[in-house]
Amino acid sequence: MCELLGMSANVPTDICFSFSGLRARGGRTGPHKDGWGMAMYRDTNVWTLHDPSPSADSDIAEVISNTSLKCDIVISHIRQANVGAVCLLNTHPFSRLLWDKTWSYAHNGQLEDANALPITLYHPLGNTDSERAFCWIIEQLQARLGESEPSLDEISTILSELALQLKSRGVFNMMLSDGVRLYCFCTTKLHWITRRAPFKKATLSDEDVIIDFKEVTTDKDVVTVIATQPLTHDETWQQMEEGELCVFEGGEVVCQIKAN
Amino acid sequence: MCELLGMSANVPTDICFSFSGLRARGGRTGPHKDGWGMAMYRDTNVWTLHDPSPSADSDIAEVISNTSLKCDIVISHIRQANVGAVCLLNTHPFSRLLWDKTWSYAHNGQLEDANALPITLYHPLGNTDSERAFCWIIEQLQARLGESEPSLDEISTILSELALQLKSRGVFNMMLSDGVRLYCFCTTKLHWITRRAPFKKATLSDEDVIIDFKEVTTDKDVVTVIATQPLTHDETWQQMEEGELCVFEGGEVVCQIKAN
Numbered sequence: 190m191c192e193l194l195g196m197s198a199n200v201p202t203d204i205c206f207s208f209s210g211l212r213a214r215g216g217r218t219g220p221h222k223d224g225w226g227m228a229m230y231r232d233t234n235v236w237t238l239h240d241p242s243p244s245a246d247s248d249i250a251e252v253i254s255n256t257s258l259k260c261d262i263v264i265s266h267i268r269q270a271n272v273g274a275v276c277l278l279n280t281h282p283f284s285r286l287l288w289d290k291t292w293s294y295a296h297n298g299q300l301e302d303a304n305a306l307p308i309t310l311y312h313p314l315g316n317t318d319s320e321r322a323f324c325w326i327i328e329q330l331q332a333r334l335g336e337s338e339p340s341l342d343e344i345s346t347i348l349s350e351l352a353l354q355l356k357s358r359g360v361f362n363m364m365l366s367d368g369v370r371l372y373c374f375c376t377t378k379l380h381w382i383t384r385r386a387p388f389k390k391a392t393l394s395d396e397d398v399i400i401d402f403k404e405v406t407t408d409k410d411v412v413t414v415i416a417t418q419p420l421t422h423d424e425t426w427q428q429m430e431e432g433e434l435c436v437f438e439g440g441e442v443v444c445q446i447k448a449n
Numbered sequence: 450m451c452e453l454l455g456m457s458a459n460v461p462t463d464i465c466f467s468f469s470g471l472r473a474r475g476g477r478t479g480p481h482k483d484g485w486g487m488a489m490y491r492d493t494n495v496w497t498l499h500d501p502s503p504s505a506d507s508d509i510a511e512v513i514s515n516t517s518l519k520c521d522i523v524i525s526h527i528r529q530a531n532v533g534a535v536c537l538l539n540t541h542p543f544s545r546l547l548w549d550k551t552w553s554y555a556h557n558g559q560l561e562d563a564n565a566l567p568i569t570l571y572h573p574l575g576n577t578d579s580e581r582a583f584c585w586i587i588e589q590l591q592a593r594l595g596e597s598e599p600s601l602d603e604i605s606t607i608l609s610e611l612a613l614q615l616k617s618r619g620v621f622n623m624m625l626s627d628g629v630r631l632y633c634f635c636t637t638k639l640h641w642i643t644r645r646a647p648f649k650k651a652t653l654s655d656e657d658v659i660i661d662f663k664e665v666t667t668d669k670d671v672v673t674v675i676a677t678q679p680l681t682h683d684e685t686w687q688q689m690e691e692g693e694l695c696v697f698e699g700g701e702v703v704c705q706i707k708a709n
Contacts, residue, residue, distance in 0.1 A: 235537050236500035236509060249496055252516050258508050277495050277544055277551045284537055285574065291537045312572040314545065 191281070191297045192221055193379070194265040195364045195415040197371040197437035201231055201259035202412050206393070206400045208265060209254040210420040213395035215244030215267040224280040225250060227265040228293035229258060233368035235291050239280040261439075262371050264364045266295035272303075278315035282364075285311055285327045288338040290367045294323045297417060298360025298376060322361070326351050341370070341436065341444055348372055349434040349446040356432065362417065371437045373415050375429035381415040382426045383440060391421040411440030451541070451557045452481055453639070454525040455624045455675040457631040457697035461491055461519035462672050466653070466660045468525060469514040470680040473655035475504030475527040484540040485510060487525040488553035489518060493628035495551050499540040521699075522631050524624045526555035532563075538575035542624075545571055545587045548598035550627045554583045557677060558620025558636060582621070586611050601630070601696065601704055608632055609694040609706040616692065622677065631697045633675050635689035641675040642686045643700060651681040671700030 194211045196204055208227075216222035224241035244250040244267050266281035273279040281295040296319035303318035310331075311324035326348070333347050348365070352374040355361040362379050365372040373379055386409075388402035406412070415437070419426035429435060432448025454471045456464055468487075476482035484501035504510040504527050526541035533539040541555035556579035563578035570591075571584035586608070593607050608625070612634040615621040622639050625632040633639055646669075648662035666672070675697070679686035689695060692708025 234502055236498070236502065236507075237537060238496070238498050238509075240496035241494055242496065247496075248518055249498075252512060252518070256512050258512070276546065277497060278546055286536065286538055314574070 191266055191268045192219065192417040193295055193297050193362060193364055193415070194263070195371050195373060196263040196412065197440050198261055198410065198412040199439035199441075200407075200410050201261055202410070203257045203259055203405065204229070204263045204265070205254050205256060205258070206398065207414050207416070207420055209398060210393040210395045211265060211267060211416065212244045212250050212254050215250070217245040218395040221267040221269040223268040223270040223275045225265070225267040226280045226282055227253070227263060228282040228284065228366070229260040230262040230366060230368040231260045233290070235284070235293060235368055237282065237284060237293070239277055241275050241277050241280050262366050262368060264293050264295050264366055264371070266297075271299050273315055273317035276315065279317045279320070281319060283320050283323050285323070287327050287331055290338070292327060292365060292367050294326070294363065294365045296322060297362040300355060300358040300361065302358065322355055326365070345372070345434060345436055345444045345446055348374070352434060353432060353448060364415065369438060370443065371415070373429065373435045373437070375433050376431060378417050379415060379429040380417070380419045380426040381413055381429065381435070382419070382424055383411065383413045385411045385440075390423075392423050394420060394422045413437050413440045451526055451528045452479065452677040453555055453557050453622060453624055453675070454523070455631050455633060456523040456672065457700050458521055458670065458672040459699035459701075460670050461521055462670070463517045463519055463665065464489070464523045464525070465514050465516060465518070466658065467674050467676070467680055469658060470653040470655045471525060471527060471676065472504045472510050472514050475510070477505040478655045481527040481529040483528040483530040483535045485525070485527040486540045486542055487513070487523060488542045488544065488626070489520040490522040490626060490628040491520045493550070495544070495553060495628055497542065497544060497553070499537055501535050501537050501540050522626050522628060524553050524555050524626055524631070526557075531559050533575055533577035536575065539577045539580070541579060543580050543583050545583070547587050547591060550598070552587060552625060552627050554586070554623065554625045556582060557622040560615060560618040560621065562618065582615055586625070605632070605694060605696055605704045605706055608634070612694060613692060613708065624675065629698060630703065631675070632694065633689065633697070634694045636691060638677050639675060639689040640677070640679045640686040641673055641689065641695070642679070642684055643671065643673045645671045650683075652683050654680060654682045673697050673700045
C-alpha cells in the first residue's frame with residue numbers, strides 16, 4: 190500500500206506542514222520507503238518532482254518539507270512497491286496531456302490484471318498497474334467525451350464509472366487533477382478536512398510539529414487537505430465512503446457521486 | 450535554442466553554483482524562459498524535477514540554486530521552445546528504462562522531420578522533436594546492442610553513429626546518462642571544464658557570484674562541468690568539436706569519438 194496526499198485551496202497555500210507528516214511515513218513512522226513524488230499546480234501550471242528514494246531520508250524531501258512553496262493544488266504520493274520495481278519511472282504522480290491540459294494522477298492500492306485494460310494511444314513509461322490504469326482512464330475520458338473539454342458533471346459521471354470498473358479489480362484509491370479541480374476516488378481509505386475561518390491550531394500525528402493556521406492564513410482562505418490517513422490528531426477528518434468520487438475546486442466540494 | 454548543463458564527479462558534488470549561472474539565463478540574462486528541469490543521480494539512483502515556468506522566476510529553482518544537493522551526475526536544461534507547446538510534458542530532461550537502468554536525456558537544437566524517426570516500443574509523452582529523438586535513440590541502442598548492457602566502447606560507437614544521423618537533420622547537442630556515465634554530443638556548442646587540485650576561485654558570468662572551490666573540495670575531487678556556453682569568465686573551458694562524442698565517468702573523460 191502507499192499513501193496519498195492532496196490539497197485544493199482558493200489561494201496559493203503552503204503544503205509543507207502536511208508534507209512533513211506524510212514524509213515521515215516514507216520509511217520512518219510508516220513502511221512506504223519505495224519513493225515519493227509530487228505534482229504542484231499554481232495558476233494551472235504544474236511542476237513535478239520524482240524521487241525513488243525513501244522520503245524520510247531524501248535530501249530533496251527535506252528541502253521541500255522546510256520550504257514555503259505555495260500552490261493551488263497538490264498531489265503527493267509515497268510508495269510501498271507491490272507491482273513494478275523501485276525506480277524513477279514507477280514513481281507517482283504520473284502526468285499526461287488531455288484537452289490541452291496536463292493531468293496528474295496518483296494511485297493507492299492494487300489492481301488485478303491491469304495489463305488487460307485496453308490502451309492504444311497513451312502508453313506507460315514504467316510497469317506499474319497504477320500507470321496502466323491512468324493511461325486507460327485518460328484514453329477512456331477522451332474516447333467518451335471527445336476532443337474538447339466537457340463540463341464538470343460530464344467528466345465526474347464518466348470518471349465515477351471508470352473508477353468503479355477499476356475498483357472491481359481490487360483497491361483503487363486515487364487522486365487526479367487538471368490544475369483546476371482535484372478528483373478523489375475512494376475504495377478503502379481516504380480522509381479529508383476543510384480548514385476555513387476561524388482557523389485553529391493543529392498537531393501532526395507523525396511528527397512533533399504544531400501549526401497555528403491563524404498565523405498563516407487570512408479570513409477568506411479555504412483549504413482542503415485529503416490524505417489516506419488523517420495527518421493531524423486534534424482535528425475532525427471526514428472519511429470518504431467506498432465507491433465515492435469527491436471533486437474539490439478552490440478548497441470546496443463541487444461534486445460528489447456515491448456508489449449507491 | 451536551449452541551454453544544457455551537465456556534471457560528472459568522482460564524489461557527490463554540489464551543483465548549486467553552476468545551476469545559479471544557468472538559471473539566470475532562463476528569462477533574465479538569456480531568453481530561455483520556457484521551462485527547466487533537472488535529473489540528479491547519486492549512486493545510480495536518479496531524482497528529477499520538471500517545471501515549465503521560467504527558471505529565473507521559479508520558486509523551486511530559487512530553492513535548488515540555494516541548496517546543497519550533492520550528486521555524482523547531473524543533467525539540467527532550460528528551454529526556449531521551438532517545437533512543442535510550453536508544458537510539463539515537453540520539459541527536459543526525459544527519462545526511459547533501458548538495461549535495467551533509468552536513462553535521462555536533454556537536447557539543444559532543432560531536428561527536421563523528427564516524426565519520421567521510426568519508433569515502435571518507446572513512445573513520447575509530449576510533442577517535441579527532442580523527445581522523439583530520445584525514444585528513437587533508446588530503441589536503436591536496444592535493437593542494435595541487445596537486451597543486456599554492452600561495454601562502454603560498444604555503446605559509444607553506436608551512440609556516435611546515431612548522433613551523427615540526428616545531426617544530419619539539424620542541430621543536435623545532447624546529454625545522456627545512465628547514472629554511471631555522462632555521454633555528451635556536440636553539433637554547434639558545448640564547452641567543458643575539469644576542476645581538480647589545486648582548486649582555485651571562479652566567477653560566474655551571469656551572476657555576481659564568486660566561489661573558491663578550495664573551500665568546498667578535497668584534494669582527491671575531480672569534477673567536470675559541461676555547458677552550452679562557459680558559465681565562468683575566469684577559467685579556461687574546452688570547446689567540443691562538431692560531431693564529437695565525449696563520455697565522462699567520475700569526472701574524467703573515458704571515451705572520445707570525433708567525426709573525422
